[in-house]
Amino acid sequence: MTRVLIGIALAAALGATASVASAQTLNTVKQRGNLNCGANGTLPGFGLPDAQGRWTGLDVDYCKAIAAAIFNDPNKVKFVPLTARDRFTALQSGDVDVLARNTTWTSSRDTSLGLNFTAINYFDGQGFLVRKALKVNSALELNDAAVCVQQGTTTELNLADYFRANKMKLKTVTFATSDEAVKAYDAGRCDAYTTDASGLAGERLRLANSNDHIMLPEIISKEPLGPVVRHGDDQWFDIAKWAHYAMVTAEELGITRANVDDHMKSENPDVKRLLGTEGKHGEALGLTNDWAVRIIKHVGNYGESFERNVGQGSNLKIARGLNGLWTKGGLQYAPPLR
Amino acid sequence: MTVIDTRGPDSGKPRVPLIYNPKVRGIAFQVLLCALIAFLVWEAVSNAADNLARAKVAAGFDFWNHTAGFDISQTLIEYSTASTYGRAFWVGLLNTLLVAGLGIVFATILGFIVGIARLSTNWLVSKVASVYVELIRNLPLLLQLLFWYNAVLKALPEMRDSLVIPGGGFLNNRGLFLPQPTFHHQALATLIAIGLGVALAIAFVVWAKRRQIRTGRQSPVFTVAMFFVVVLPGAVFALTGFPVEFMFPEKGRFNIRGGIEVLPEFMALLFGLVVYTAAFIAEVVRAGILSVSKGQTEAAYSLGLRPRPTLRLVIIPQAMRVIIPPLTNQYLNLTKNSSLAVAVGYPDLVQVFAGTVLNQTGQAVEVIVITMAVYLIISLVTSFLMNLYNRRVMLVER
Numbered sequence: 222m223t224r225v226l227i228g229i230a231l232a233a234a235l236g237a238t239a240s241v242a243s244a245q246t247l248n249t250v251k252q253r254g255n256l257n258c259g260a261n262g263t264l265p266g267f268g269l270p271d272a273q274g275r276w277t278g279l280d281v282d283y284c285k286a287i288a289a290a291i292f293n294d295p296n297k298v299k300f301v302p303l304t305a306r307d308r309f310t311a312l313q314s315g316d317v318d319v320l321a322r323n324t325t326w327t328s329s330r331d332t333s334l335g336l337n338f339t340a341i342n343y344f345d346g347q348g349f350l351v352r353k354a355l356k357v358n359s360a361l362e363l364n365d366a367a368v369c370v371q372q373g374t375t376t377e378l379n380l381a382d383y384f385r386a387n388k389m390k391l392k393t394v395t396f397a398t399s400d401e402a403v404k405a406y407d408a409g410r411c412d413a414y415t416t417d418a419s420g421l422a423g424e425r426l427r428l429a430n431s432n433d434h435i436m437l438p439e440i441i442s443k444e445p446l447g448p449v450v451r452h453g454d455d456q457w458f459d460i461a462k463w464a465h466y467a468m469v470t471a472e473e474l475g476i477t478r479a480n481v482d483d484h485m486k487s488e489n490p491d492v493k494r495l496l497g498t499e500g501k502h503g504e505a506l507g508l509t510n511d512w513a514v515r516i517i518k519h520v521g522n523y524g525e526s527f528e529r530n531v532g533q534g535s536n537l538k539i540a541r542g543l544n545g546l547w548t549k550g551g552l553q554y555a556p557p558l559r
Numbered sequence: 560m561t562v563i564d565t566r567g568p569d570s571g572k573p574r575v576p577l578i579y580n581p582k583v584r585g586i587a588f589q590v591l592l593c594a595l596i597a598f599l600v601w602e603a604v605s606n607a608a609d610n611l612a613r614a615k616v617a618a619g620f621d622f623w624n625h626t627a628g629f630d631i632s633q634t635l636i637e638y639s640t641a642s643t644y645g646r647a648f649w650v651g652l653l654n655t656l657l658v659a660g661l662g663i664v665f666a667t668i669l670g671f672i673v674g675i676a677r678l679s680t681n682w683l684v685s686k687v688a689s690v691y692v693e694l695i696r697n698l699p700l701l702l703q704l705l706f707w708y709n710a711v712l713k714a715l716p717e718m719r720d721s722l723v724i725p726g727g728g729f730l731n732n733r734g735l736f737l738p739q740p741t742f743h744h745q746a747l748a749t750l751i752a753i754g755l756g757v758a759l760a761i762a763f764v765v766w767a768k769r770r771q772i773r774t775g776r777q778s779p780v781f782t783v784a785m786f787f788v789v790v791l792p793g794a795v796f797a798l799t800g801f802p803v804e805f806m807f808p809e810k811g812r813f814n815i816r817g818g819i820e821v822l823p824e825f826m827a828l829l830f831g832l833v834v835y836t837a838a839f840i841a842e843v844v845r846a847g848i849l850s851v852s853k854g855q856t857e858a859a860y861s862l863g864l865r866p867r868p869t870l871r872l873v874i875i876p877q878a879m880r881v882i883i884p885p886l887t888n889q890y891l892n893l894t895k896n897s898s899l900a901v902a903v904g905y906p907d908l909v910q911v912f913a914g915t916v917l918n919q920t921g922q923a924v925e926v927i928v929i930t931m932a933v934y935l936i937i938s939l940v941t942s943f944l945m946n947l948y949n950r951r952v953m954l955v956e957r
Binding site (some may be wrong): 305306309310313314329330332333334335355363364365366367372373377378380381382384385391392393394395396397401402405408409410412451452453 | 611613614615616617628629630631632640641709712713717718732733811812813814816823824901902904906910914915917918919920921923
């Protein structure tokens with residue numbers, strides 16, 4: 222892992238000027254013929270390759286949506302699995318074009334890391350997983366507990382903050398990957414494992430006896446997760462932003478994978494603008510005007526992707542909650558497409 | 560008319576153009592190479608700076624004094640989540656030095672034992688040593704570390720079923736917990752007694768050696784030295800009324816509090832590094848001993864020396880000349896390998912600084928450069944010290 226890091230740092234130092242922060246990410250991607258997407262390789266529901274090497278997940282769908290918009294082919298994506306620790310360096314140095322790896326939007330990452338957060342594709346919060354046998358009912362009872370955590374995450378910081386704020390003692394055991402952290406928790410090294418609640422739901426299923434573990438009710442932080450791009454390429458920033466908003470808008474308008482063809486004949490001006498039968502919104506992004514049609518046809522709208530990956534259509538069975546549309550009590554809200 | 564060559568055969572070197580002059584050429588090529596390297600370095604640095612500036616990535620070392628905000632499981636100096644990144648760096652560095660220092664000591668001891676055992680005339684002993692060396696040095700260290708870490712975690716009992724160590728310690732899968740001694744100020748007398756004892760012991764050893772050279776008579780050096788170093792301070796300690804108090808570890812709801820805590824991550828890493836490096840050191844020691852010709856042993860025997868003094872006084876001192884340089888390499892390897900700590904969650908320099916700090920600040924270039932510089936300095940200091948020692952044992956040619 223160290224070698225990877227050093228390699229990336231050297232690449233950053235020596236790397237061709239063209240690869241970093243050029244305003245031509247879209248052209249580079251087109252010439253290369255595929256999108257390089259930094260993904261989580263180990264998190265069910267967000268980014269995980271199956272036995273056949275097919276990637277699935279909410280973040281994976283997002284990258285597929287960008288590829289669909291550019292190439293009209295959702296499979297023209299090369300997924301690069303990254304640890305929480307290596308992810309920003311990989312994006313900064315140009316190894317990936319976009320980072321869709323359940324990454325929390327914070328001010329320092331948005332500024333001094335040289336990155337731009339595009340949109341929030343999952344509203345999350347940090348929780349704790351503990352053994353039922355411990356008979357703990359609240360995170361406030363965890364004084365003096367040993368907690369396993371993954372390195373290089375906001376989780377690591379929130380954990381320290383939460384214990385400090387509540388005047389509790391903490392023993393952190395930090396691992397480079399979530400796999401190692403979960404394994405150590407499972408082996409009894411720690412009393413609790415902490416990460417984003419969505420992650421806990423997925424990791425819990427991978428434990429030896431998932432029914433022996435429960436999630437504590439406290440959510441100790443705001444974790445707005447979203448895709449990230451580099452500073453310095455506004456066109457690419459716009460594409461990355463609107464790929465997500467197109468999926469949310471499609472859900473608002475009730476356009477799905479199945480009925481998108483029917484909607485092509487729609488007279489509704491909102492639908493016409495989204496599907497490119499009116500206006501030149503796609504060309505303004507540097508894409509074709511049917512960019513949103515491609516996304517919806519190949520990937521579906523936001524709701525479809527959510528249910529398929531983390532919702533009722535998956536093992537995780539996470540409710541929409543905060544991630545419902547704003548019209549249904551959630552926070553997912555797309556700016557108007559006009 | 561005959562043309563007489565007035566120049567003798569040795570009247571001067573043949574005049575060749577400057578570009579064919581080997582000396583000039585040599586210098587020119589060296590200058591060119593230096594210029595090329597300087598250019599490449601300058602290009603790389605300025606390119607990196609440009610790229611970082613264009614991407615508006617923070618640069619410089621301001622982050623050093625910013626609040627770190629994360630917790631570290633093992634801290635030899637005071638550290639809290641409110642400490643700075645600079646403090647986190649020192650915590651990580653000390654953890655690296657701790658595991659590397661202890662690793663070097665134990666690996667040397669184990670390596671010498673195994674190396675000598677491999678040359679033993681006892682079939683079983685030498686075969687066991689051979690199997691150990693061949694097994695350990697042919698497996699990747701990372702796998703071994705993961706194996707030891709999981710073996711440690713799986714083999715040890717849970718917190719609630721902790722093994723109780725007589726004298727008030729606990730052992731479980733959270734670590735080894737031992738009573739922590741705190742000394743009262745009367746203990747100062749004991750400290751002085753230890754210093755005095757060591758000084759007396761050294762004085763006695765020097766005196767005994769001189770006496771042996773002069774008269775040939777040996778003195779009971781070990782017994783007398785032990786008396787000065789152990790019995791004298793012990794007596795003082797008892798006379799001042801045992802001025803020590805132990806803080807015993809206690810079971811809490813989740814963990815054991817108080818006392819000295821040895822993390823399982825530390826144990827696994829130390830054990831893995833020692834076992835791995837000792838296999839290499841054993842081979843170095845074996846090669847060193849085999850390099851001393853058999854005639855030396857025979858000469859020592861014919862002088863009436865028994866096998867043990869022969870090994871200690873004749874073979875090992877000569878073998879050391881061969882052993883020291885490759886042994887230095889093994890020490891350097893051990894130190895550098897300690898960076899694999901990240902795989903087992905031990906908070907060494909790479910895990911804390913090149914891991915969490917790098918990620919939180921995003922300043923990959925600065926952090927990696929500092930980390931590399933630190934390993935370079937540690938390695939250079941280690942080899943400097945070993946070279947000093949090597950000069951002492953080197954064959955002095957007269």
